[in-house]
Amino acid sequence: MNFKHIPAHVAIIMDGNGRWAKKRGQPRSYGHYRGGRNLFKVATIANELGIKKLSLFAFSTENWKRPQAEIDYLFQIPIEFYEKQKDKFKTMGYQIVFSGRRDRLPKKLLDVMVEIEKTTSSFRGFVLNICVDYGSYDELITAFNQLTPPITIADLENHLMIKEPVDLLIRTSGEQRLSNFLLWQASYAEFYFTKIHWPSFGKRQLKMAIRSYQKRQRRYGGLA
């Protein structure tokens, strides 16, 4: 791996928690628990490798279609994690932000998100961006509605929740689709798909994805 050519903005669709659990004869909730734990592990590795921003898809605007019990559990995980490891965030060393709608989440979860953002807001360097109740249709429609035509690309980008273009987009668990994640920002992203389920995705896989990225030639419509 070439440490001088690390993608600045990496995005991951953390898919396959359910399948990971099923394979082990466990309930889907256990997969989500292990997936949640893995989120911080992978963020630490991304920071060490020199990635500047890591955007992780945690809950989509479409995931409300899931059974209420699963949704409740998904929202419970960060709350419990925060209550048990509050002090960890004070020494985290990097900034954590959340992207997505804030008008439909339970208050307890919102409070924890705001606390985490506040606690880590003075850290500089690496940014961990966790996308909760995020969907690109929602993000783009909201931005358009805030603007008056004629608008420019720069105007629109100023109103997006996530402003940096994605360099490398990874999806775990075998599916090869965007599922409404970062439609605008991933316009010129390099894609990397792996069959590994999210709870098993670690340093080895992240390095493999970066190595693959480093072999590609980004042309942006021009010539090599």
Ligand code: IPE
């Ligand atoms: C990803 O794992 C986590 C969320 C979408 C919240 P899934 O829950 O989608 O796991 P699979 O795809 O059913 O295996």
Ligand code: IPE
């Ligand atoms: C995408 O995974 C959303 C997250 C990882 C949070 P899904 O499992 O919801 O996507 P689909 O339904 O397979 O497209």
Ligand code: MG
């Ligand atoms: Mg899935």
